[in-house]
Amino acid sequence: MDAFYASVEQRDNPELRGKPLAVGGTTNRGVVAAASYEARQFGVRSAMPMRDAMRRCPHLLRVRPRMAHYSKVSKQVFAIFRDITPLVEGLSLDEAFLDVTASEALFGAPEEIAATIKQRVQETTSLTASVGVARNKLVAKIASDLDKPDGLTIVYPEHYAARLDPLPAAVIPGIGRETLKRLEPAGIRTVRDLREAPDSVLEPVFGRYTRRTRERASGMDDRPVTPSREEKSISAEQTYDQDLATRPQLERALLRLTERTARRLRKAGLAAGTVQIKIRQSDFRTYTRQRRIRPAVNGTDSMFAIARDLLRTWLNRNPGARIRLLGVGGSDLVPAGQPDLFAAGDATSAIDDTIDRIRDRFGTDVLGRARTLDRR
Secondary structure (H helix, E strand, O other): OOOHHHHHHHHHOHHHOOOOEEEEOOOOOOEEEEEOHHHHOOOOOOOOEHHHHHHHOOOOEEEOOOHHHHHHHHHHHHHHHHHHOOOEEEEEOOEEEEOOHHHHHHHOOHHHHHHHHHHHHHHHHOOOOOEEEOOOHHHHHHHHOOOOOOOEEEOOHHHHHHHHOOOEHHHOOOOOHHHHHHHHHHOOOEHHHHHHOOHHHHHHHHHHHHHHHHHHHOOOOOOOOOOOOOOOEEEEEEEEEEEEOOHHHHHHHHHHHHHHHHHHHHHOOEEEEEEEEEEEEOOOOEEEEEEEEEEEEOOHHHHHHHHHHHHHHHHHHOOOOOEEEEEEEEEEEEEOOOOOOOOOOHHHHHHHHHHHHHHHHHOOOOOOOHHHOOOO
16 A cells, blocks of 8 residues: 555545655654655655654644554455455555466466456545555565555566666665675675675675575566465554653553553454563663463553553663653463463453453543553
8 A cells, every 4th residue: 555544534524635744653763654755755654753844844744643544445445455365465455466367267477466456446435555566575566566556556577677677776675774784895785786796705794594685686586475374473562752751651661552452452352471671761771571471461551550560670880871761562372271260360351351441432532541641
Protein backbone atom coordinates (compact mmCIF):
# COMPACT_ATOMS: atom_id res chain seq x y z
CA MET A 1 0.00 0.00 0.00
CA ASP A 2 1.19 3.54 -0.77
CA ALA A 3 1.99 5.62 2.36
CA PHE A 4 -0.72 3.54 4.02
CA TYR A 5 -1.42 5.30 7.34
CA ALA A 6 -1.07 8.76 5.79
CA SER A 7 -3.22 7.82 2.79
CA VAL A 8 -5.99 6.53 5.05
CA GLU A 9 -5.97 9.83 6.97
CA GLN A 10 -6.08 11.85 3.74
CA ARG A 11 -8.91 9.69 2.42
CA ASP A 12 -10.95 10.17 5.59
CA ASN A 13 -10.32 13.91 5.94
CA PRO A 14 -10.50 15.96 2.72
CA GLU A 15 -8.77 18.89 4.47
CA LEU A 16 -5.56 16.82 4.59
CA ARG A 17 -5.47 15.91 0.91
CA GLY A 18 -2.62 17.29 -1.15
CA LYS A 19 -0.81 18.55 1.95
CA PRO A 20 2.38 17.33 3.65
CA LEU A 21 1.22 15.03 6.45
CA ALA A 22 2.95 12.86 9.05
CA VAL A 23 1.24 10.22 11.13
CA GLY A 24 2.94 9.71 14.47
CA GLY A 25 3.70 11.45 17.73
CA THR A 26 2.31 14.97 17.64
CA THR A 27 5.06 16.44 19.84
CA ASN A 28 8.63 17.18 18.79
CA ARG A 29 9.78 14.13 20.79
CA GLY A 30 7.61 11.76 18.76
CA VAL A 31 8.54 9.69 15.73
CA VAL A 32 7.07 9.65 12.22
CA ALA A 33 5.14 6.40 11.63
CA ALA A 34 4.18 7.31 8.05
CA ALA A 35 4.61 10.30 5.74
CA SER A 36 2.44 11.35 2.82
CA TYR A 37 4.07 11.71 -0.57
CA GLU A 38 3.71 15.48 -0.26
CA ALA A 39 5.79 15.30 2.94
CA ARG A 40 8.35 13.00 1.35
CA GLN A 41 9.20 15.73 -1.15
CA PHE A 42 10.69 17.61 1.82
CA GLY A 43 12.72 14.58 2.93
CA VAL A 44 10.31 13.46 5.65
CA ARG A 45 10.50 9.69 6.15
CA SER A 46 9.07 7.07 8.49
CA ALA A 47 11.08 6.41 11.68
CA MET A 48 12.40 9.99 11.55
CA PRO A 49 12.19 11.99 14.80
CA MET A 50 9.28 14.42 14.51
CA ARG A 51 11.59 17.28 15.45
CA ASP A 52 13.70 16.58 12.33
CA ALA A 53 10.58 16.25 10.20
CA MET A 54 9.33 19.66 11.35
CA ARG A 55 12.72 21.18 10.64
CA ARG A 56 12.60 19.88 7.07
CA CYS A 57 8.94 20.84 6.59
CA PRO A 58 7.79 23.60 9.00
CA HIS A 59 4.19 23.48 7.72
CA LEU A 60 3.95 19.70 8.19
CA LEU A 61 0.56 18.53 9.46
CA ARG A 62 0.70 15.96 12.24
CA VAL A 63 -1.94 13.36 13.05
CA ARG A 64 -1.97 10.76 15.81
CA PRO A 65 -2.06 7.16 14.54
CA ARG A 66 -5.34 5.20 14.66
CA MET A 67 -4.02 1.66 14.62
CA ALA A 68 -7.38 -0.04 15.14
CA HIS A 69 -8.78 1.83 12.13
CA TYR A 70 -5.78 0.99 9.94
CA SER A 71 -6.18 -2.64 10.94
CA LYS A 72 -9.80 -2.65 9.71
CA VAL A 73 -8.73 -1.22 6.34
CA SER A 74 -5.88 -3.75 6.18
CA LYS A 75 -8.36 -6.61 6.62
CA GLN A 76 -10.31 -5.34 3.61
CA VAL A 77 -7.14 -5.37 1.53
CA PHE A 78 -6.04 -8.82 2.68
CA ALA A 79 -9.51 -10.19 1.92
CA ILE A 80 -8.93 -9.15 -1.71
CA PHE A 81 -5.56 -10.93 -1.70
CA ARG A 82 -7.12 -14.14 -0.37
CA ASP A 83 -9.81 -14.04 -3.04
CA ILE A 84 -6.95 -14.42 -5.53
CA THR A 85 -4.84 -17.03 -3.72
CA PRO A 86 -4.63 -18.69 -0.30
CA LEU A 87 -0.83 -18.27 -0.44
CA VAL A 88 -0.62 -14.82 1.17
CA GLU A 89 2.31 -13.99 3.42
CA GLY A 90 1.61 -10.82 5.34
CA LEU A 91 4.63 -8.75 6.33
CA SER A 92 2.72 -5.94 8.03
CA LEU A 93 -0.68 -4.24 7.87
CA ASP A 94 0.16 -2.81 4.45
CA GLU A 95 2.49 -5.28 2.74
CA ALA A 96 2.32 -8.90 1.61
CA PHE A 97 3.73 -11.50 -0.76
CA LEU A 98 1.30 -13.49 -2.94
CA ASP A 99 2.16 -16.70 -4.76
CA VAL A 100 -0.21 -16.67 -7.76
CA THR A 101 1.28 -19.63 -9.64
CA ALA A 102 -1.85 -21.74 -9.21
CA SER A 103 -4.18 -18.78 -9.81
CA GLU A 104 -3.24 -18.10 -13.42
CA ALA A 105 -5.82 -20.56 -14.79
CA LEU A 106 -8.59 -18.60 -13.05
CA PHE A 107 -7.37 -15.01 -13.21
CA GLY A 108 -4.97 -14.82 -16.15
CA ALA A 109 -1.30 -13.93 -16.45
CA PRO A 110 0.53 -12.46 -13.44
CA GLU A 111 0.38 -8.93 -14.83
CA GLU A 112 -3.39 -9.29 -15.25
CA ILE A 113 -3.70 -10.50 -11.67
CA ALA A 114 -1.64 -7.52 -10.48
CA ALA A 115 -3.89 -5.10 -12.36
CA THR A 116 -6.98 -6.80 -10.93
CA ILE A 117 -5.66 -6.49 -7.39
CA LYS A 118 -4.88 -2.80 -7.85
CA GLN A 119 -8.33 -2.13 -9.28
CA ARG A 120 -10.17 -4.00 -6.53
CA VAL A 121 -8.14 -2.29 -3.78
CA GLN A 122 -9.00 1.09 -5.32
CA GLU A 123 -12.70 0.25 -5.63
CA THR A 124 -12.95 -1.19 -2.11
CA THR A 125 -10.83 1.26 -0.11
CA SER A 126 -10.32 4.31 -2.39
CA LEU A 127 -6.58 3.79 -1.81
CA THR A 128 -3.74 2.94 -4.17
CA ALA A 129 -1.31 0.04 -4.04
CA SER A 130 1.97 -0.59 -5.83
CA VAL A 131 2.63 -4.11 -7.11
CA GLY A 132 5.84 -5.81 -8.13
CA VAL A 133 5.66 -8.97 -10.25
CA ALA A 134 8.60 -11.38 -10.44
CA ARG A 135 9.56 -15.03 -10.15
CA ASN A 136 10.71 -14.67 -6.54
CA LYS A 137 10.08 -12.64 -3.40
CA LEU A 138 13.28 -10.61 -3.51
CA VAL A 139 12.78 -9.20 -6.99
CA ALA A 140 9.01 -8.74 -6.49
CA LYS A 141 9.70 -6.67 -3.38
CA ILE A 142 12.28 -4.52 -5.16
CA ALA A 143 9.97 -4.11 -8.18
CA SER A 144 7.09 -2.95 -5.96
CA ASP A 145 9.19 0.06 -4.90
CA LEU A 146 10.36 1.10 -8.38
CA ASP A 147 7.30 3.02 -9.51
CA LYS A 148 5.53 4.24 -6.38
CA PRO A 149 2.88 5.45 -5.88
CA ASP A 150 0.23 3.48 -7.75
CA GLY A 151 2.84 1.46 -9.63
CA LEU A 152 2.81 -1.88 -11.42
CA THR A 153 6.28 -3.14 -12.30
CA ILE A 154 7.08 -6.51 -13.89
CA VAL A 155 10.65 -7.84 -13.89
CA TYR A 156 11.28 -11.06 -15.82
CA PRO A 157 14.38 -13.19 -15.11
CA GLU A 158 16.01 -12.21 -18.41
CA HIS A 159 15.81 -8.57 -17.32
CA TYR A 160 17.16 -8.99 -13.77
CA ALA A 161 20.61 -7.59 -14.52
CA ALA A 162 19.31 -4.63 -16.54
CA ARG A 163 16.76 -3.65 -13.89
CA LEU A 164 18.67 -4.46 -10.72
CA ASP A 165 22.27 -3.52 -11.56
CA PRO A 166 21.82 0.29 -11.53
CA LEU A 167 19.96 0.29 -8.20
CA PRO A 168 21.69 1.28 -4.95
CA ALA A 169 23.09 -1.63 -2.98
CA ALA A 170 20.75 -0.77 -0.10
CA VAL A 171 17.80 -2.39 -1.96
CA ILE A 172 19.29 -5.80 -1.04
CA PRO A 173 17.86 -7.02 2.30
CA GLY A 174 20.31 -6.87 5.17
CA ILE A 175 22.34 -3.97 3.77
CA GLY A 176 21.72 -1.01 6.03
CA ARG A 177 23.46 2.22 6.81
CA GLU A 178 26.36 0.70 8.76
CA THR A 179 27.03 -1.95 6.11
CA LEU A 180 27.01 0.71 3.40
CA LYS A 181 29.67 2.63 5.30
CA ARG A 182 31.90 -0.44 5.19
CA LEU A 183 31.26 -1.01 1.48
CA GLU A 184 31.84 2.59 0.40
CA PRO A 185 35.67 2.56 0.69
CA ALA A 186 35.70 -0.38 -1.75
CA GLY A 187 33.64 1.62 -4.24
CA ILE A 188 30.56 -0.61 -3.84
CA ARG A 189 27.52 1.57 -4.33
CA THR A 190 25.22 -0.30 -6.72
CA VAL A 191 23.80 -3.80 -6.99
CA ARG A 192 26.15 -4.41 -9.91
CA ASP A 193 29.15 -3.38 -7.80
CA LEU A 194 27.99 -5.85 -5.17
CA ARG A 195 27.45 -8.67 -7.65
CA GLU A 196 30.85 -8.25 -9.32
CA ALA A 197 32.98 -7.56 -6.23
CA PRO A 198 35.57 -10.26 -5.42
CA ASP A 199 35.22 -12.41 -2.32
CA SER A 200 38.28 -10.74 -0.84
CA VAL A 201 36.27 -7.50 -0.65
CA LEU A 202 32.94 -8.96 0.46
CA GLU A 203 34.04 -11.54 3.02
CA PRO A 204 35.38 -9.02 5.58
CA VAL A 205 31.94 -7.38 5.52
CA PHE A 206 29.54 -10.33 5.13
CA GLY A 207 31.55 -13.29 6.40
CA ARG A 208 29.68 -16.57 5.92
CA TYR A 209 26.83 -14.69 4.23
CA THR A 210 29.03 -13.58 1.31
CA ARG A 211 27.67 -16.17 -1.12
CA ARG A 212 24.06 -15.44 -0.22
CA THR A 213 24.63 -11.70 -0.60
CA ARG A 214 26.07 -12.21 -4.09
CA GLU A 215 23.10 -14.42 -5.00
CA ARG A 216 20.69 -11.71 -3.85
CA ALA A 217 22.56 -9.15 -5.97
CA SER A 218 22.05 -11.53 -8.91
CA GLY A 219 18.27 -11.68 -8.27
CA MET A 220 18.37 -15.22 -6.84
CA ASP A 221 15.95 -16.10 -4.02
CA ASP A 222 14.40 -19.51 -3.30
CA ARG A 223 12.30 -18.57 -0.27
CA PRO A 224 8.70 -19.80 -0.61
CA VAL A 225 5.66 -17.67 0.16
CA THR A 226 4.67 -18.86 3.64
CA PRO A 227 1.04 -18.06 4.46
CA SER A 228 1.17 -19.01 8.14
CA ARG A 229 3.48 -16.36 9.56
CA GLU A 230 3.44 -16.79 13.32
CA GLU A 231 3.44 -13.72 15.50
CA LYS A 232 6.95 -13.45 16.98
CA SER A 233 6.26 -10.82 19.60
CA ILE A 234 3.63 -8.39 20.82
CA SER A 235 4.64 -5.14 22.49
CA ALA A 236 3.73 -1.57 23.33
CA GLU A 237 6.04 1.39 23.76
CA GLN A 238 5.77 5.15 24.17
CA THR A 239 7.99 8.18 23.81
CA TYR A 240 7.25 10.77 26.52
CA ASP A 241 6.99 14.54 26.11
CA GLN A 242 9.06 14.97 29.28
CA ASP A 243 11.68 12.57 30.56
CA LEU A 244 10.55 10.21 33.30
CA ALA A 245 12.92 10.44 36.23
CA THR A 246 11.24 9.04 39.37
CA ARG A 247 10.37 5.44 40.14
CA PRO A 248 6.67 6.16 40.72
CA GLN A 249 6.47 7.86 37.30
CA LEU A 250 8.28 4.99 35.61
CA GLU A 251 6.24 2.26 37.28
CA ARG A 252 2.94 3.96 36.43
CA ALA A 253 4.04 4.24 32.81
CA LEU A 254 5.27 0.64 32.83
CA LEU A 255 1.90 -0.61 34.11
CA ARG A 256 0.00 1.27 31.41
CA LEU A 257 2.21 -0.29 28.75
CA THR A 258 1.88 -3.74 30.33
CA GLU A 259 -1.91 -3.39 30.24
CA ARG A 260 -1.77 -2.67 26.50
CA THR A 261 0.58 -5.56 25.75
CA ALA A 262 -1.27 -8.09 27.89
CA ARG A 263 -4.61 -7.11 26.36
CA ARG A 264 -3.21 -7.58 22.85
CA LEU A 265 -1.91 -11.02 23.82
CA ARG A 266 -5.30 -12.04 25.19
CA LYS A 267 -7.16 -10.76 22.12
CA ALA A 268 -4.80 -12.80 19.93
CA GLY A 269 -5.29 -15.91 22.10
CA LEU A 270 -1.58 -15.99 22.94
CA ALA A 271 0.62 -16.10 26.01
CA ALA A 272 4.25 -14.98 26.36
CA GLY A 273 7.07 -17.25 27.45
CA THR A 274 9.42 -14.26 27.70
CA VAL A 275 8.69 -10.78 29.06
CA GLN A 276 10.97 -7.94 28.03
CA ILE A 277 11.29 -4.23 28.64
CA LYS A 278 12.84 -1.53 26.46
CA ILE A 279 14.43 1.58 27.95
CA ARG A 280 15.72 4.60 26.03
CA GLN A 281 17.51 7.30 27.97
CA SER A 282 17.42 11.00 27.20
CA ASP A 283 20.75 10.65 25.37
CA PHE A 284 19.15 7.98 23.11
CA ARG A 285 21.13 5.08 24.58
CA THR A 286 18.76 2.13 24.43
CA TYR A 287 18.64 -1.01 26.59
CA THR A 288 16.53 -4.16 26.62
CA ARG A 289 16.10 -6.62 29.46
CA GLN A 290 14.12 -9.86 29.40
CA ARG A 291 13.20 -12.91 31.45
CA ARG A 292 11.94 -16.33 30.38
CA ILE A 293 9.00 -17.68 32.37
CA ARG A 294 7.15 -20.97 32.58
CA PRO A 295 4.28 -21.39 32.15
CA ALA A 296 3.69 -18.62 29.62
CA VAL A 297 1.48 -15.73 30.79
CA ASN A 298 -0.84 -13.06 29.42
CA GLY A 299 -2.25 -11.65 32.66
CA THR A 300 -1.60 -7.98 33.31
CA ASP A 301 -0.51 -8.40 36.93
CA SER A 302 1.73 -11.40 36.19
CA MET A 303 3.49 -9.58 33.34
CA PHE A 304 3.77 -6.36 35.30
CA ALA A 305 5.44 -8.09 38.26
CA ILE A 306 8.17 -9.37 35.92
CA ALA A 307 8.51 -6.11 33.97
CA ARG A 308 8.71 -4.08 37.20
CA ASP A 309 11.40 -6.35 38.60
CA LEU A 310 13.43 -5.98 35.39
CA LEU A 311 13.03 -2.21 35.52
CA ARG A 312 13.99 -1.96 39.20
CA THR A 313 17.11 -4.05 38.63
CA TRP A 314 18.13 -1.78 35.74
CA LEU A 315 17.45 1.39 37.76
CA ASN A 316 19.54 0.11 40.65
CA ARG A 317 22.47 -0.14 38.23
CA ASN A 318 21.72 3.19 36.51
CA PRO A 319 20.79 5.62 39.30
CA GLY A 320 19.59 9.04 38.19
CA ALA A 321 18.70 7.88 34.67
CA ARG A 322 16.19 9.99 32.75
CA ILE A 323 13.95 7.97 30.43
CA ARG A 324 12.44 9.29 27.18
CA LEU A 325 10.98 5.97 25.92
CA LEU A 326 9.68 2.90 27.68
CA GLY A 327 8.34 -0.36 26.23
CA VAL A 328 6.97 -3.70 27.38
CA GLY A 329 6.78 -6.80 25.19
CA GLY A 330 6.06 -10.50 25.18
CA SER A 331 7.82 -13.06 22.95
CA ASP A 332 8.22 -16.85 22.72
CA LEU A 333 4.49 -16.80 22.05
CA VAL A 334 2.32 -19.89 22.47
CA PRO A 335 -1.44 -20.44 22.26
CA ALA A 336 -3.05 -19.43 25.55
CA GLY A 337 -4.28 -22.48 27.44
CA GLN A 338 -7.66 -22.85 29.08
CA PRO A 339 -7.28 -21.38 32.58
CA ASP A 340 -7.86 -23.60 35.58
CA LEU A 341 -10.95 -22.23 37.32
CA PHE A 342 -9.72 -23.50 40.67
CA ALA A 343 -6.13 -22.32 40.34
CA ALA A 344 -4.76 -19.58 42.53
CA GLY A 345 -4.88 -16.23 40.80
CA ASP A 346 -8.14 -16.93 38.97
CA ALA A 347 -9.54 -13.69 40.41
CA THR A 348 -6.85 -11.80 38.52
CA SER A 349 -7.85 -13.54 35.27
CA ALA A 350 -11.46 -12.61 35.95
CA ILE A 351 -10.48 -8.96 36.44
CA ASP A 352 -8.56 -8.94 33.12
CA ASP A 353 -11.50 -10.58 31.34
CA THR A 354 -13.97 -8.07 32.76
CA ILE A 355 -11.80 -5.07 31.91
CA ASP A 356 -11.26 -6.39 28.37
CA ARG A 357 -15.00 -6.81 27.77
CA ILE A 358 -15.82 -3.34 29.11
CA ARG A 359 -13.11 -1.72 27.01
CA ASP A 360 -14.19 -3.64 23.91
CA ARG A 361 -17.67 -2.25 24.32
CA PHE A 362 -17.05 1.30 25.56
CA GLY A 363 -13.47 2.15 24.58
CA THR A 364 -10.00 1.71 26.05
CA ASP A 365 -10.03 4.89 28.14
CA VAL A 366 -13.19 4.30 30.18
CA LEU A 367 -11.62 2.03 32.76
CA GLY A 368 -8.18 1.54 34.25
CA ARG A 369 -6.26 0.47 37.32
CA ALA A 370 -5.92 3.11 40.02
CA ARG A 371 -2.19 2.39 40.16
CA THR A 372 -1.81 3.95 36.68
CA LEU A 373 -3.10 7.31 37.94
CA ASP A 374 -0.96 10.17 39.16
CA ARG A 375 -1.46 10.68 42.91
CA ARG A 376 -2.80 14.17 42.23
